[in-house]
Amino acid sequence: MATSRLGQYMIRRALERQMRELQKEMATPQVERRVPPENLYQPYGITDEEKASAEARVEEASQMTTPHLLLSELxxxxxxVAAAGLEVIYQFELTDGEPGYIQVQHQKLVISGGSHPEPSVTLIMESETLRGLMNGEVDGMQAFMAGLIKADGDMLLATKLTRLFPPG
Structure with missing residues (x-):
């Protein structure tokens, strides 16, 4: 739909007016409310020690990497289609985290935390290597050759991971 010159003029004027109002708002000094941190938590009965402990636990939890979270991205x-006829359990042991595994059976995928009692292949690595594998930044074969990944069990199954989970 074509806009007439008068319509264009009116739209431009309205936009200019809005811009002037925004500039005025930005030029107006904002009042800053400051609440001392100790007053913020005291109404809830939280002591400084409890606050510090909670913050430390949150920081620790944010640094933890579980294979279940990483593997769920897969x-x-x-x-x-690549899983046709394949029944396999890939166990992931993180040297800096908790274990987790992927079970492929009947062309379906199950992702679980913990250790499986009878994995087909176990892959041992750091969480950063696993994260790199998941997002395609790390090539599995090169990481294995460089010693970043160690494998125990059927090595042929480990090579099928890229077909089961092609890079996005």
Whole structure:
């Protein structure tokens, strides 16, 4: 729909007016409310020690990497056609985290935390290496050759991971 010159003029004037109002608001000094941190928590009965302890636990939890969280990112990339006839359990042991595993059976994927009693292959690595594998920044074969990944069990199954989870 074509806008007439008068319509364009009116739109431009309205935009200019809005810009002037925004500039005025930005030029107006904002009143800053300051609440001392100790007063912020005291109404809830939280002591400084409890606050520090909670903050430390939150920081620790944010640094933890579980394979279950990392492996769950693979669900969207799962290729069930490549899993045809394959029944395998990939165990992931993180040297700096908790274990987790992927079970592929009947062209379906199950991701679990913990250790499986009978994995087909176990891959041992740091969480950063696993994260790099998941997002495609790390090539599995090169990481294995460089010693970043150690494998125990059926090595042929480890090579099938890229077909099961093609890079996105």
């Amino acid at each position: 669900a969207d990339r799962f290729n069930p």
